[in-house]
Each structure stands twice: as structure tokens, then as C-alpha cells.
Amino acid sequence: MKLITAIVKPHKLDEIKEALQAFGVQGLTVTEASGYGRQRGHTEVYRGAEYTVDLVPKIRIEVLTDDADADDVIDVIVRAAATGKIGDGKVWSVPVDSVVRVRTRERGADAL
Amino acid sequence: MASAITTLAADAPTLSAANTGFMLICSALVMLMTPGLAFFYGGMVRVKSSLNMLMMSFISLGIVTILWVLYGFSLAFGTDSGSLIGWNSDYVGLSGIGITELWDGYTIPVYVFAVFQLMFAVITPALISGALADRVKFSAWALFTALWVTVVYFPVAHWVWGAGGWLFELGVIDFAGGTAVHINAGAAALGVILVIGKRVGFKKDPMRPHSLPLVMLGAGLLWFGWFGFNAGSWLGNDDGVGAVMFVNTQVATAAAMLAWLAYEKLRHGSFTTLGAASGAVAGLVAITPAGGAVSPLGAIAVGAIAGLLCAMAVGLKYKFGFDDSLDVVGVHLVGGIAGSLLVGFFATGGVQSDVAGLFYGGGLEQLGKQAIGVFAVLAYSLVASALLAFLLDKTMGMRVTEDDEVSGIDQVEHAETAYDFSGAGGGSSSRSTAVPVPAAAASKKVDA
Numbered sequence: 001m002k003l004i005t006a007i008v009k010p011h012k013l014d015e016i017k018e019a020l021q022a023f024g025v026q027g028l029t030v031t032e033a034s035g036y037g038r039q040r041g042h043t044e045v046y047r048g049a050e051y052t053v054d055l056v057p058k059i060r061i062e063v064l065t066d067d068a069d070a071d072d073v074i075d076v077i078v079r080a081a082a083t084g085k086i087g088d089g090k091v092w093s094v095p096v097d098s099v100v101r102v103r104t105r106e107r108g109a110d111a112l
Numbered sequence: 113m114a115s116a117i118t119t120l121a122a123d124a125p126t127l128s129a130a131n132t133g134f135m136l137i138c139s140a141l142v143m144l145m146t147p148g149l150a151f152f153y154g155g156m157v158r159v160k161s162s163l164n165m166l167m168m169s170f171i172s173l174g175i176v177t178i179l180w181v182l183y184g185f186s187l188a189f190g191t192d193s194g195s196l197i198g199w200n201s202d203y204v205g206l207s208g209i210g211i212t213e214l215w216d217g218y219t220i221p222v223y224v225f226a227v228f229q230l231m232f233a234v235i236t237p238a239l240i241s242g243a244l245a246d247r248v249k250f251s252a253w254a255l256f257t258a259l260w261v262t263v264v265y266f267p268v269a270h271w272v273w274g275a276g277g278w279l280f281e282l283g284v285i286d287f288a289g290g291t292a293v294h295i296n297a298g299a300a301a302l303g304v305i306l307v308i309g310k311r312v313g314f315k316k317d318p319m320r321p322h323s324l325p326l327v328m329l330g331a332g333l334l335w336f337g338w339f340g341f342n343a344g345s346w347l348g349n350d351d352g353v354g355a356v357m358f359v360n361t362q363v364a365t366a367a368a369m370l371a372w373l374a375y376e377k378l379r380h381g382s383f384t385t386l387g388a389a390s391g392a393v394a395g396l397v398a399i400t401p402a403g404g405a406v407s408p409l410g411a412i413a414v415g416a417i418a419g420l421l422c423a424m425a426v427g428l429k430y431k432f433g434f435d436d437s438l439d440v441v442g443v444h445l446v447g448g449i450a451g452s453l454l455v456g457f458f459a460t461g462g463v464q465s466d467v468a469g470l471f472y473g474g475g476l477e478q479l480g481k482q483a484i485g486v487f488a489v490l491a492y493s494l495v496a497s498a499l500l501a502f503l504l505d506k507t508m509g510m511r512v513t514e515d516d517e518v519s520g521i522d523q524v525e526h527a528e529t530a531y532d533f534s535g536a537g538g539g540s541s542s543r544s545t546a547v548p549v550p551a552a553a554a555s556k557k558v559d560a
Contacts, residue, residue, distance in 0.1 A: 044320070045376070045380045045381070045382060045384060046320060046321060046384070046386050047384075047386055047387065047390060047426045047427075047439060047442075048376070048379065048380060048423075048426060048427045049427075049430070050380075051318045051320055
């Protein structure tokens with residue numbers, strides 16, 4: 001199993017959610033996040049004085065999948081999240097040792 | 113004003129209910145400018161010092177009102193002595209004035225004139241406070257306000273507007289206070305900050321405005337109140353000059369806002385909210401001395417030039433390294449100078465007085481007089497204000513400690529914070545009881 005984490009632009013959340021639903025993903029977790037990548041945030045100007053705001057708002061999406069689906073899920077997220085502009089975000093996956101559904105205590109793939 | 117006095121004196125003025133009502137409303141409008149200014153400034157500082165900024169303006173309504181009634185009106189508008197100061201014991205405590213007694217040659221009671229001019233005296237020291245954000249002891253500021261209006265504002269108001277005042281007699285045109293209010297306050301701000309120095313972290317730490325909506329609210333209230341400030345300065349509207357002033361106030365402000373925004377767009381890439389608010393205030397400042405002397409087209413020129421100049425001037429503090437926190441010098445001093453000098457170019461000779469400026473066949477004479485007015489007030493206010501600040505700094509100290517400045521002046525000076533950021537239910541981190549704290553314990557807490 002894999003945990004796929006995506007840090008993306010907030011306004012892309014709905015598109016990504018719909019794309020994942022269409023692909024067949026059953027559930028996901030969304031949190032508000034802030035941070036920066038290579039573009040280092042943005043600049044604001046107050047009476048000509050420039051301020052660099054490093055931490056820009058982002059959305060973090062987490063999805064658990066089968067090993068077999070992991071690459072496809074990453075593709076789905078990347079396609080839905082892309083605008084082609086700087087700051088689109090990143091998606092990565094990490095291996096997951098075990099998963100338990102709390103209600104039924106099912107384990108592994110059955111718990112997804 | 114001199115010509116109006118002569119014409120009206122011929123048929124002995126009587127109390128005009130219309131003018132009196134108009135002037136009472138104008139006085140109330142000007143009063144609103146001070147809390148408006150408080151919001152304009154208060155939004156521009158960081159959260160931790162926003163209450164202090166509001167209070168530095170608001171306290172002026174208390175201190176200056178009382179001093180004005182006690183002796184300020186007498187010093188500014190009493191019988192002239194040596195062209196420098198006035199005095200009239202009837203004005204002390206406003207004690208010897210009859211309720212139907214008319215102000216010198218006009219159709220409004222002395223009381224109405226006194227209260228209208230009071231509002232000008234209130235806002236002028238409040239204007240200075242924008243340069244001193246985040247770092248001045250409130251007690252020192254309160255004392256400075258009292259001393260400054262006594263030593264600087266009351267005399268300068270006499271020079272510029274008082275019968276017999278030397279700038280008034282010279283023929284300097286300052287319709288509603290470009291010289292007496294804005295240059296005066298701007299120069300004072302420069303004088304004080306040269307003495308007290310910069311904020312901790314100036315040019316290093318980000319000092320972003322904490323609430324631009326408050327800034328816009330304040331700018332809007334200022335713009336609204338300014339109609340009283342300017343249109344009321346003719347002390348009546350029998351001949352329509354007040355209406356010309358109203359129109360000029362509106363168009364100059366609009367032009368200045370657009371000019372500031374255009375400059376910003378070209379220079380920095382965005383039309384900013386702070387730029388719109390600042391441009392509007394720059395236009396209001398510049399049209400203040402000029403509004404009675406120019407045509408509406410002239411007012412557009414005055415506003416646009418001032419908007420552009422002030423937008424460029426606010427960067428000077430970074431270049432020269434003086435911490436004029438909220439650009440009192442950049443907006444009020446530069447805007448006031450621009451408006452006062454532009455009278456010398458754009459005065460049409462047909463509205464407030466028969467004096468024509470350079471562009472209307474008047475030659476250089478009026479421009480020269482305006483320049484004398486500008487530099488006399490600038491120099492006096494700069495030097496006197498710096499001396500006052502120096503005196504206070506050496507005795508009681510002008511600044512809070514560096515620790516207090518960094519942690520926030522609101523808590524140490526006012527025992528309050530502007531916003532409650534705790535979560536639902538009052539928050540867990542700062543649990544408080546509803547039991548009142550005994551006075552002694554409360555003051556101990558503030559000192560700690």
C-alpha cells in the first residue's frame with residue numbers, strides 16, 4: 001500500500017476531488033497548509049515598500065491506495081492540479097506498513 | 113478674507129441662520145476627521161500597536177479642546193500683538209463672549225467661529241503622530257501635544273489667519289490650512305523623528321499595515337470631513353465661494369488618487385488600496401490652501417501634481433534613513449508645500465480674491481509670497497518641534513523601552529490589545545475571570 005500526498009493550489013481542490021472520484025478512489029483527507037517552493041512566495045507592495053511573503057496558502061491531499069493503483073492515482077492528481085504556472089505543487093508517495101479500518105478492524109487492502 | 117470683511121462691513125452684518133447652521137455642520141464634519149485620521153493611521157500599523165495609534169489621534173480631542181477654550185482661541189485669534197501672537201481676555205475660557213456676538217465682519221457668532229477653528233487645532237497635532245508610530249510613551253505624547261499646540265500651532269494659526277498676523281498681512285493665501293495645518297504638522301513630524309530616531313527593525317523587519325480596510329474607512333471619513341474643512345473655511349456661503357471650494361475639494365482629490373495609482377502601476381506593477389487612500393489624502397492636503405483660489409480645472413492640476421509628487425516622496429525616508437513611519441512628511445509636508453506653491457501658478461484671480469497666479473497673468477509676486485509662507489512655517493515648526501521633543505526626551509524620556517516596543521506598545525501603554533484572537537468560548541490560553549481587578553493591583557500589572 002502507498003500513502004500519496006499532494007501539495008497543490010487551493011483552487012484546484014474541487015477538480016482533483018472529482019478526478020479522483022471518477023477514477024474510483026473511495027476517500028481522501030484534505031488539510032490547509034502553507035509553504036513555499038522554488039518561487040519563494042510572492043511580493044506585496046505598500047507605498048512602494050516591497051515585502052516578500054514566503055509562506056503561501058496550499059492544500060494538502062492525502063490518499064491511501066493499493067500498490068498497483070499508486071502511479072495512476074498520482075497521474076490523475078497531477079493532470080487535475082496542473083495549471084502550467086509556477087507554484088502548482090508536488091505529489092509524492094510513501095510505502096505504508098499497515099492500515100486498519102477503525103469500525104470493522106479490517107486490515108490491509110480490505111481497509112481501503 | 114480681507115476683501116470679504118470690507119464689503120460685508122459696509123452693511124453691518126447680521127446673524128445669518130443659514131450660515132450659522134452651515135458652519136455648525138462644517139465644524140462637526142471637521143471633528144469627524146480626527147477619528148477618521150485615527151483609523152487611517154491605525155490600520156497602517158502592526159496589530160500590536162494599533163490601539164496606541166488610534167489613541168494618539170483621539171487624545172487630541174481631549175487635550176486640545178480644553179486648551180483651546182482656556183487660552184488657545186485667544187492666542188490665535190485675539191487682538192494682534194507685534195504680528196506674532198494674539199490675546200483677548202474675553203476669549204479666555206470663552207467667558208466674555210455674547211451668544212449673539214458676531215465674528216469680526218461675518219454673519220456667524222464668535223462661538224461658531226471658535227468651535228470651527230477648534231477642530232482644526234485638534235486635528236493638526238494628531239497628524240504628527242503618524243510619524244511616531246509604535247515607539248513613543250503615551251504620557252510623553254500627551255504632554256508634547258499640549259506644549260506643541262501652545263508653542264507652535266496657536267502662534268502659527270495667528271500668523272496665517274489672525275487679523276494682523278504677519279503672513280496674513282503679507283498676503284499669503286492659505287484658504288483652509290495648507291500652511292497652518294499640513295506644512296506645520298509635516299515639518300513638526302520631521303523635527304520630532306530626527307530627535308527620537310527610528311523604530312526597532314526599521315528597514316529590516318516587515319512592518320506591513322495590519323488592516324487596509326481600516327485605512328480605507330479612515331481615508332473615506334477624512335475625505336467626507338474635508339468638505340467641512342474646506343467648504344466651511346469661507347465662514348458662510350452667501351456668495352458661492354464655499355460651493356466652489358466643495359467642487360475643488362472633490363475634483364482635486366479624485367485627480368490625486370488617480371495620479372498616485374497610475375504612478376504605482378507603472379513603478380510597482382499594481383493598483384494598491386493603500387495607494388488609493390494615500391493619493392486621496394495627498395489631494396485633499398494639496399487643495400486645502402489652493403481650493404479657494406483656483407478653478408476646477410486648476411484643482412485637477414493641483415491634485416494630479418500633488419498625487420504624483422507625494423507618491424514619489426514617500427520613498428525618501430528609505431533613501432535618507434529617517435523613520436517617518438506613516439509618511440506624514442511624504443504626504444502632509446510635501447502635499448502642503450505643493451498646494452501652497454501651486455496657488456502661485458493656478459490662482460485665477462476670480463474666486464477667493466483678485467490675486468492671479470503665474471498662469472493667469474499674475475507674474476511671480478504671489479508665488480514669492482506663498483514661498484515665504486511655506487518656508488517660514490516649515491522652519492519654525494521644524495526647529496520648535498525638535499526642541500520640544502529634545503526637552504521631553506531629556507526629562508521624562510520620549511520612547512518606550514526596546515523590549516516594550518518589540519513586544520507591542522498597546523499592552524505596555526494601554527493595558528489592552530486591539531483584537532481578541534482566542535478561539536471559540538473565550539480561548540484556553542488566556543483564561544480570565546469576570547471579577548474586577550482592584551485598582552492598585554491593576555496598575556501594578558501594567559508596570560510589571
